Amino acid sequence: MRKNVFFIAFLFLISGRAAAQSVTVEAKIDSLQILIGEQAKIQLQVAMDAKQKAVFPIFSDTLVKGVEIIETAKPDTQYLNNRQRLLITQEYSVTSFDSALYYLPPFAVQVDGKEYKSKALALKVYSIPVDTLHADKFFGQKPIMKAPFEWGDWWGLIGCSFIAIPLIILLIYFIIRLNDNKPIIRRIKVEPKLPPHQQAMKEIERIKSQKNWQKGNLKEYYTELTDIIRTYVKERFDFNALEMTSTEIIDKLLEMNKKEDISDLNILFQTADLVKFAKHDPDMNENDANLINAIEFINDTKVVEEENQKPQPTEITIIEKRSLRTKILLICGIVVLSVAIVGSFVYIGIQLYDLLA
Structure with a gap:
């Protein structure tokens, strides 16, 4: 009895090991x-x-003569019996262009160096039946049909075109702005307008601080000084002294009965004309005296302001110079717009090719 039990157990062990190692x-x-x-x-x-x-068999492009392999799929691996067994599936797509009955020989697979074969297969390829008795039923190739017009196919192209137009205009504007080097920003500032005598005295103080006559720049000094007087006379007496000669200004003031106020002014104009046109070189005292004459003329002819009178406002245009940062922003804007426009045209070209092809 005990021998029979051992014999049965031995048979089960052998059969299990053989099943585990079987290959199909x-x-x-x-x-x-x-x-x-x-x-x-x-x-x-x-x-x-x-x-x-x-190791699966390797085929080039033909399984057997007359049967071609179109595609060899990637092997599919599946584990079975708690990962004790392995099932591998390899798929081949085949076709044939000759009618016949094809014998497909067994597939040979190498497993651990030992060859295992499948059963043979057969493939019957039929030709397409042709009705030779009714030749009038054969027709030539049909012409290519044009797809119906659909607005939906053109919306992207039309939208991109409308976007590209303002981008091009903006790009041209940026390029012009960069080339002409003009400021982009202009600000209007409203400031109180100074009376003519105050504005003139402000400019004279600026000339005094520059001290051009002490530096030997006499022509520049007398040009600025007489221009200040001309501007003051224009604002104060309401005639265009800026476009008149020194003699015409003196004569006009004489007509206005300003004889007592222009004697020193006449000396200033005469000295200035000699310096500018005759290269006259006045001494230091004469230069100081002419500056004092200009100040006295302004003080003697100024309009006495009413107490608590509010100054009239005036508009001053302030031009902000273009900074390096602005130039960099312009260049960056030009680059970005150029890329966007080129991309738009590429997209438009691709869409037109697809729609018209």
Whole structure:
């Protein structure tokens, strides 16, 4: 009795080990009959122990003569029996262009150096039946049909075109602004307008601080000083002294009965004309005296302001010079706009090609 038990256990052990090491190779085809040019799929499955290694057959482009391999899919691996067994599936897509019955020989698979084969397969390829008795039923190729017009196909192209137009205008504007080097920003500032005598005295103080006559710049000194007087006379007496000669200004003031106020002014104008046109070189005292004469003329002829009178406002245009940062921003804007425009045209070209092809 004990010997029988040991013998049965031994048989189970041997059968289990043999089952674990068994290898099966199976080939299946999804269609045994196809028409010329149609495709059929062949599945090659190998079941083996998970620790074993399999090498599948390698085909170039022909399975057998007359049967071509179109595609070899990637092997699919599946574990079975708690990862003890392994099932590998390899799929081939085949076709044929000659009608015949093809014999597909067994597929040979190498597993751990040992060759295993599947069963042979057969594939019947039929030609397309042709009705030769009714030749009038054959027609030539149909012309290419044009797809119907759809606005939906053109919306992206039209929208991109409308976007590209303002981008081009903005790009041209930036390029012009960069080339002419003019300021982009202008600000209008409203400031109180100074009375003529105060404005003139402000300019004289500026001349005094520059001290051009002490530096030998006599022509510049007398030009600025007489221009200040001319501007003051224009604002104070309401005639265009800026466009008149020194003699014409003196004569005009004489007509206005300003004899007592212009004697010193006449000396200033005469000295200035000699310096500017005759290269006269007055001494230091004479230069100081002429500056004092200008101040006294302004003080003697100024209009006495009413107490608590509010100064009249005036508009001053302030031009902000273009900074390096502004130039960099302009250049960056030009680059970005250029890329956007080029991209728009590429997109438009691709869309037109697709729609018209």
